[in-house]
Amino acid sequence: MAAKFTFFKVGDGDMTLIRLADTRVTTILVDCNIRVAADDPNDDTADVATELRKRLQLDVNDRPFVDVMLLSHPDEDHCRGLMTHFWLGKPEDYPDDKLERSKRRIIIREMWSSPLVFRRRSEDHVLCEDAGAFDKEARRRVTHWKNHRWATSGNRILIMGEDVKGKTSKIEEIVIKSGDWFNTIDGSPSDCFSAQLLAPAPHDDDLDLEEQLSKNESSVIMKMELRPTLGSHNVARALLGGDAEVLIWERMWTRFKDTPSTLEYDLLLAPHHCSWHTLSYDSWSKKGKDAKVSEEARNALGQALQGATIVSSSKTIKDDDRDPPCIRAKREYEGILRPVDGWFACVDDVKTENVLELEATSNGSFKRLVAGAIAAGASTAAAAAPRAGTAAK
Numbered sequence: 001m002a003a004k005f006t007f008f009k010v011g012d013g014d015m016t017l018i019r020l021a022d023t024r025v026t027t028i029l030v031d032c033n034i035r036v037a038a039d040d041p042n043d044d045t046a047d048v049a050t051e052l053r054k055r056l057q058l059d060v061n062d063r064p065f066v067d068v069m070l071l072s073h074p075d076e077d078h079c080r081g082l083m084t085h086f087w088l089g090k091p092e093d094y095p096d097d098k099l100e101r102s103k104r105r106i107i108i109r110e111m112w113s114s115p116l117v118f119r120r121r122s123e124d125h126v127l128c129e130d131a132g133a134f135d136k137e138a139r140r141r142v143t144h145w146k147n148h149r150w151a152t153s154g155n156r157i158l159i160m161g162e163d164v165k166g167k168t169s170k171i172e173e174i175v176i177k178s179g180d181w182f183n184t185i186d187g188s189p190s191d192c193f194s195a196q197l198l199a200p201a202p203h204d205d206d207l208d209l210e211e212q213l214s215k216n217e218s219s220v221i222m223k224m225e226l227r228p229t230l231g232s233h234n235v236a237r238a239l240l241g242g243d244a245e246v247l248i249w250e251r252m253w254t255r256f257k258d259t260p261s262t263l264e265y266d267l268l269l270a271p272h273h274c275s276w277h278t279l280s281y282d283s284w285s286k287k288g289k290d291a292k293v294s295e296e297a298r299n300a301l302g303q304a305l306q307g308a309t310i311v312s313s314s315k316t317i318k319d320d321d322r323d324p325p326c327i328r329a330k331r332e333y334e335g336i337l338r339p340v341d342g343w344f345a346c347v348d349d350v351k352t353e354n355v356l357e358l359e360a361t362s363n364g365s366f367k368r369l370v371a372g373a374i375a376a377g378a379s380t381a382a383a384a385a386p387r388a389g390t391a392a393k
Helices: 048-054 115-119 129-148 169-174 207-212 246-256 284-290 295-300 327-340
Strands: 004-008 016-019 027-030 064-070 106-113 156-160 193-199 221-226 236-240 265-269 304-312 343-346 355-360 366-368
Touching: 004 048, 106 129, 129 156, 129 169, 156 169, 193 246, 246 295, 304 327, 304 355, 327 343
Parallel strands: 027 064, 064 106, 106 156, 236 265, 265 304, 304 343
Antiparallel strands: 004 016, 004 355, 016 027, 193 221, 221 236, 355 366
């Protein structure tokens, strides 16, 4: 069984399921965007909740579960539907056992959450109800750890990044610091997975910057390395960055320009649904062709390996002044991919399916698994192109 990424058709939002190439069929869900219309059988909005459940296992009590859920940041289009479809509370209090299987809420065995993405919000960016519920459950799990110094499935949490002013100093056993590698999932080490947390990080030494950072600019940025198949010696590299904007990607390049392999990828989920503000400070709608790209941000996002894939989790990208998704950002990504014979795909352009699925190949690149009409330029040949080496940077 090969490692697989499933990108759900959620419009301008994010919802990605990662399946590892292990015997347990371990699953990592990155963000959630299940719109109310998606639950209406009379509406043509993609029923992504059903698609997700098809891909999950049941535990010994016939409860659906994900091994991990990572919330990149608490915008509504990254956590919508959480309270409706997931159980947030103590495992022993799970109330859905008498419901039919399709209606039972999904257990989150381990949460990956950053306190900074909740802390860096303003009066103009109030948490939605689902984000507040996620935050409450994260706090419950942290309190459980503080009280017991251990946790079982359904109570586990890993904190992505240190909090400001040493507020996570007493729970260091469950804190992944920026720059750290880790390979544990739900309390157990994995032979098929490792990840490096690249952001967020606190800036106690620069309080002006700390106050300026928004929750978008505080998104979890993570580099994952997955074994394409069980026992493989190769790795497939994926770079995920939530809605991180240009300032953060510039800082990524400043930090890693001497070790650019840190940012190399076979698969990139285009940040903020292919937004121009990931690559530029200029407004696309106001400046159009005169909008200037940040070379530092483009370099950070430009470390594509041979045959790399960039996916936009967004609506169809049109040649207009909309942002996100933005046609200029798409063109920049296509420019990044051209020298490495890579391919760009938009999830909404899969016409006959509710998902875009990519499976890792033995050499670490990705091939399209689900048949569908992908946007022009994303050929099957490009999707399955062998990796000849590292792209010139």
